Amino acid sequence: MKTDFKKTLDCYQAPSNGFRIIEVPALQYLAIDGRGDPNTSTEYADALAALYPVAYKLKFASKQELDRDYVVMPLEALWWAEDMASFTANRDKSTWSWTAMIMVPDWITAGMFDATVARFATKDRPAKLDLIRLEVLDEGNCVQTLHIGSYDDESQILARMHDEFIPAAGMRMTGKHHEIYLSDPRRVAPQKLRTILRQPVEKIA
Known part of the structure; x- marks a missing residue:
């Protein structure tokens, strides 16, 4: 049976007309870091061109070696800046x-990851392959919502999350802004894109 973690993990569910406080478990990711506008940065494009091939090769290795099949998870990213107002104000x-990420099951070991990376032939080796790492992210208590629409239209709902809902709940932001891209922008119109927006938080003592 093929496991679809988008359906089995509660943290991949979010309301489209409100905010939800959840406890996100520690999850394992393929991850790669960078900086700059994802719309114009070749660094971001190169990062994705390395992440996806590794993610699919790991899936096939899991099926062949462990007889455990799963659906490759959607792209995710952590975003941060010195001034977090840049996410809700000028959007510079x-x-x-950023850290671009794809979640992988906890049964994927460091040895499997290293062996998968080593299988890339010289001719099809992604430019950023050696920058990908396997790591566990433990976000804990988070607030999240489902944004439907263009990525550039997120500022209003993020302002509500950051400046209204989180303070009203007696919490403060602690970690990096997290986005989970449930839609493929190559196939879905901007106004129909579905993106989970997540923010780690903690209770104010």
Whole structure:
């Protein structure tokens, strides 16, 4: 049976007309870091061109070696900047830093990851392959919502999350802004894109 973690993990569910406070478990990711506007940065494009081939090769290795099949998870990213207001005010993406990620099951070991990377032939080796790492992210308590629409239209709902809902709940932001891209922008119109927006938080003592 093929496991679809988008359906089995509660943290991949979010309301489209409100905010939800959840406890996100520690999850394992393929990850690669960078900086700059994802719309214009070749660094971001190169990062994705390395992430996806590794993700699919790991899936096939899991099926063949462990007889455990799963659906490759959607692209995710952590975003941060020195001034977090850049996410809700001027949206100057050139100042943003990011970690692009794809979640992989916890049964994928460091040995499997290293062996998969080593299988890439010289001719099809992605430029950023050696920058990908396997790591666990433990976000804990988070607030999230489902944004439907263009990525550039996120500022209003993020302002509500950051400036209204989180303070009203007696919490404060602690970690990096997290986005989960449930839609493929190559196949879905901008106004129909579905993106989970997540923000780690903690209770104010």
